[in-house]
Amino acid sequence: MNKTVNQKAWFLVLPVLVLVAFSAVIPLMTVVNYSVQDTFGNNQFFWAGLEWFREMLASERMWNALSRQLAFSVIILAIEIPLGIYIALNMPKKGFWASLCLVLMSLPLLIPWNVVGTIWQIFGRVDIGLLGYTLDKIGVSYNYTQNFYAAWTTLIVMDVWHWTSLVALLAYAGLQSIPDAYYQAAKIDQASRWKVFRYIELPKMTGVLMIAILLRFMDSFMIYTEPFVVTGGGPGNATTFLSIDLVKMAMGQFDLGPAAAFSIMYFLVILLISWAFYTVMTNLDKRDGV
């Protein structure tokens, strides 16, 4: 069969191209543009080459923000993943209570980020917040605006409160897919509770847990709104994570060049980690023969 050449078909692809261009390519290129130029205002730009990248890589400020960021992500993962699994294992399997649990646990996930931040900001205040006031009265020194540990604890507890449900729900879905026969066979084989978890439940949850880890890692690695609302990055720079630092640099100091270089490296780091996760997950699937 002869194929007719009709270049008009390109018009059908055009809407997508335009959309992607405006939503992703052009903004990203703008950032690339800023990252290799310097400006002194008046919309006058000068070529700066890789100057900003060099400066950022040598900047102690950026490395500090990065290590704070990594520490935050690792801590919340270390709490949320085991805690989420633990909750999922103890949730009712079916009936009214299962539905109630699911609804209650979904609630934190539905609250907008800045509202979560505001809730905890007020909750933790020493003068009017229920938590802060109570802790203060029973003699615990707690003030997230002044104390490094109090600030970190507040942010971590807030994130755990906000997101453990997600891990629990995913793990719960994984558990629900295990047929009863597995538990029955384990009883007959006289497997201990730990062995049931280790050899039946955990293997069946691996897939969803990988997704949970990926989602929680990416989300926490890019966190901005909540810490910004609660601590504003303080006390000092104690909770200034990458995004907060980036906004400070770009909007506060209007250092567009360094901020753009910073953004691109930030983006590349996230891309790299996502790729690593993706590779691990697809290899897991292959091993399963799915």
Added chain:
Amino acid sequence: MAKITLDNLAHSYLPNPSGEADYALKELNHDWADGEAYALLGSSGCGKSTLLNIISGLLHPSQGRILFDDKDVTQAPTAARNIAQVFQFPVVYDTMTVRDNLAFPLRNRGADPAYIAQRVNQIAAMIGMEDTLNQKARGLTADAKQKISLGRGMVREDVNALLFDEPLTVIDPHMKWELRTQLKALHHQFGHTMIYVTHDQTEALTFADKVVVMYDGRVVQIGTPQELFERPAHTFVGYFIGSPGMNLFDATINGATATIANTPVDLGTGYASAGRLQIGVRPEFIQLSTDGTGIPAQIKRVEDVGRHKIVRLDVNGQKIAAIANEGASIPANANHITFDPKGINVYANDWRVAPAGEAA
């Protein structure tokens, strides 16, 4: 190895069963003799799996008791009963190797490692998986996984009973024969009490010493394959066992003579009976006749299934099957059927009536 006694056992999935219809398993008294191989046969939803799960302790009965060697285990947990069970769909521990899967029940009971190694090799040889012992169980075919499940069920020598819940459903047909033969060999070798649930009559009849036929939550007959064939105790057994199943004719009976479709039929012996009467005759005991004797019938169709022919007939608007030898020619003008008297059973309200002189 143990004798298993079911005493007044019944089970309902409802919290407050009122009538008999609420029971998935109706009241039942039965002894499973030590060392026998039983098949539990019935169509889906007749209560076979319920009964099996009660014996293994995965389910606690609504009423009655279960005794292992006269010791009450009704409330004992599964682990304490020391039984093995193989399920319909393969249950394997994916992350373990085949070897670890087979060793799992022994290790959990703290058996001696040298014994475990020797026993695992023995079982692997039996299920033909010596080559894959060090492979991870994930990624194996459904066949292979089910063989592991079977192996795991058989690995303990001292079990009170081995229970199989339709274990060969997912296995290839040629493999089915092989595994069933191995199960039988195993039974002869170790003398375990075995209970094998299935809805496949061939499987039941070839595997078991005794077949327990269940229908609608009730055990309708327990007997050897021959008894089930020759003297089905319930019309369901007649219908369910045999291919095609038993033919049933509505009839009136007067002493040793039955009347079917206005034609008298000699029963050979006298029956005292009341209720809704039916005559059951297996297709093997029906002959076609051309000389006008017997019950009028029209041939509708002849199916040649290889070793014999199945003749489909119409008797008074009712569909009937007869079996003729492969070599026999089917006369085109055959318009009557006769019964071999030794193949006739009489049923009142679906239950078999013993002829005068036969011990019920």
